[in-house]
Amino acid sequence: MQVNGVAAIVTGGASGLGGATTAALADKGASVFALDLPSAIESAPKLEGVTYLPADVTEPEQIQAAVDEAAAGSAPLRVVVNCAGIGPSARILSRKGPHDLGLFRKVVEINLIGSFNVLTIAAEAIAKTEALVDGARGVVINTASVAAYDGQIGQAAYSSSKGGIVGLTLPAARDLASHGIRVLTIAPGIIDTPMLATVSEEFRAALAEGIPFPKRLGKPEEYAALALSLIDQDYLNGEVIRFDGSLRMAPR
Numbered sequence: 001m002q003v004n005g006v007a008a009i010v011t012g013g014a015s016g017l018g019g020a021t022t023a024a025l026a027d028k029g030a031s032v033f034a035l036d037l038p039s040a041i042e043s044a045p046k047l048e049g050v051t052y053l054p055a056d057v058t059e060p061e062q063i064q065a066a067v068d069e070a071a072a073g074s075a076p077l078r079v080v081v082n083c084a085g086i087g088p089s090a091r092i093l094s095r096k097g098p099h100d101l102g103l104f105r106k107v108v109e110i111n112l113i114g115s116f117n118v119l120t121i122a123a124e125a126i127a128k129t130e131a132l133v134d135g136a137r138g139v140v141i142n143t144a145s146v147a148a149y150d151g152q153i154g155q156a157a158y159s160s161s162k163g164g165i166v167g168l169t170l171p172a173a174r175d176l177a178s179h180g181i182r183v184l185t186i187a188p189g190i191i192d193t194p195m196l197a198t199v200s201e202e203f204r205a206a207l208a209e210g211i212p213f214p215k216r217l218g219k220p221e222e223y224a225a226l227a228l229s230l231i232d233q234d235y236l237n238g239e240v241i242r243f244d245g246s247l248r249m250a251p252r
Helices: 018-029 039-044 060-071 101-128 156-179 201-209 221-231
Strands: 007-011 030-036 048-053 077-082 138-143 181-188 238-243
Touching: 007 018, 007 060, 007 101, 018 030, 018 039, 018 048, 018 077, 018 221, 030 039, 030 060, 039 048, 039 201, 048 060, 060 077, 060 101, 101 138, 101 156, 101 181, 138 221, 156 181, 181 221, 221 238
Parallel strands: 007 030, 007 077, 030 048, 077 138, 138 181, 181 238
Antiparallel strands: none
């Protein structure tokens, strides 16, 4: 499916993986609606073809309003890329006591339930568009993590949320097949996003050394290029693609 002339939603679209995907889609001719929190949108770059919408992925009313706006224009809504997420670290048992249940719930709510919320509401709008070749109407790409498979110490909440996205992929693709909507997931490894901007060069080098090949951190632009490739491949559906340089995470 071509992205030129279609509308696309990107959550977490103001920076990081979402920001790179927003820019890549706009560069290919899509009308992009980048959803993010107001504080992130304030510092987002102004790009032609991009409309920033303040929205919390866990709030159905806010997402419904954003989807309605994205679907109201002349370009049909056919693409959704879910990049919004958080990744705090906490052990199940530590010197401070047991893992805070509220933190666990928050991580799952944003990463997993938020992705499901956007997928569900956007799918309803995509299903109303005119069918293309083979009945295709659109595609939703969610973002998991290698932590879904190789969760490290302190990643119980994060790994659970991303493992849920992996498990969601196939049944969502099957549920939406009759509507011509594909569902795919990218599971990134260590990507050079703003979350790593504050760590030392020594720490970054150590992270890169643990990656079999290529021995470097992934780039957000590479994630975006992969997302565009998945959109283009109409026969690819219900699959999770690891994007990690063959990294297998150690316990810590």
